[in-house]
Amino acid sequence: MTNWASENIWKKKEEKQDGVRVSSEEKIKQKAIKRIIKNNEIHYKKAKALSDIAPKPKKNEQYRIITEKQFNAYSLMLVVLQDEIIEEMYLSIYRINQPTVDSIIDFIESGKIKKATFVISNFFNQTKKPEKWAIKLRGFCEKNGNCKHVYTHNHSKVLAIKTDKNDYYIFEGSGNMSDNARIEQYIYENNKQSFEFHKQWMNEISE
16 A cells, blocks of 8 residues: 555646656656756857957966957866867866756766866855755765865965867966956966966965
8 A cells, every 4th residue: 555655646746748757756857957958048148259259378378358249268168178179277266156066077977078176165065955956076086096186275366277279278366166247357378377377376276
């Protein structure tokens, strides 16, 4: 009798999609995928906005940008991944949203990002109710030997990338990985010395 009741409760949670029954768990997964796709569509537009203002810098070339256009460090990540593999990535950021975390994890699992280090504000990890993206990123990094992370008193915003083509892209500025409609300032360059500088301090903090 108990098994019959449990089975019927589960059936009540099922819904039909195009004539096929889909469980509640599967429906949640589908919603998460839709959020990731929508997030990436938005950020690919932002990546185009970044490329329109400043094409990928050549070695030792630097851009200084003041803009109200909505792009950020994740936009650069998408620009780079269009034709290069990220060998090493060092990201220091105040906060990230859940779909962006999901996308970065997918890039790591697919081998598009080989190695990653994250330095993030502990505000989102040590509150009474940590945000879901912070919990997921922490759990992923703890299981993945190619990732390191630390939650600390952080408000810096830096993305440092080494690619398989020996490019060293740096993106520093005021914008978080969120939708910004304010005046933001950025330094965008391709410089090995700057990359090594940011790599060193992020490694020291995360060890």
